[in-house]
Amino acid sequence: xxxxxxxxxxxxxxxxxxxxxxxxxxxxxxxxxxxxxxxxxxxxxxxxxxxxxxxxxxxxxxxxxxxxxxxxxxxxxxxxxxxxxxxxxxxxxxxxxxxx
Numbered sequence: 052x053x054x055x056x057x058x059x060x061x062x063x064x065x066x067x068x069x070x071x072x073x074x075x076x077x078x079x080x081x082x083x084x085x086x087x088x089x090x091x092x093x094x095x096x097x098x099x100x101x102x103x104x105x106x107x108x109x110x111x112x113x114x115x116x117x118x119x120x121x122x123x124x125x126x127x128x129x130x131x132x133x134x135x136x137x138x139x140x141x142x143x144x145x146x147x148x149x150x151x
Contacts (some may be wrong), residue, residue, distance in 0.1 A: 052147060056069055062113060063094075070107075071091075071092060071093075071106075071107055072090060072092030072094070072107055073090070073091040073092065073107055073110065073111055073135065074089070074090055074134075075087070075088055075089030075090070075101075076088065079116075087100050088100060088101060089101045089102075089103075090102050090103070090104040091105060091107055091110035091114065092104075092106075092107060092110070093105075093106065097149075098143065099143065100143075101141070101143060102143070102147065104150050123131075
């Protein structure tokens with residue numbers, strides 16, 4: 052990440068466990084607790100968590116690929132580099148309704 056964003060000095064921390072999913076957390080600045088904000092796996096998480104319904108390895112590869120494409124497109128700082136409607140707020144409920 053730092054190759055694409057040299058000014059970035061705050062990076063995520065990682066916990067490695069034996070599991071079949073990827074869980075992405077954000078620290079609540081008020082309470083200091085960790086909040087689950089993203090999940091890659093086959094078990095449906097809470098409705099407010101961004102869910103990539105794929106096996107762990109495939110889903111993580113998709114995330115890395117999407118990040119690489121965004122970097123190539125100029126993110127951060129590009130307008131519309133995420134594709135059509137990328138400037139709109141994310142609708143997790145709509146996304147889940149389109150899953151098979």
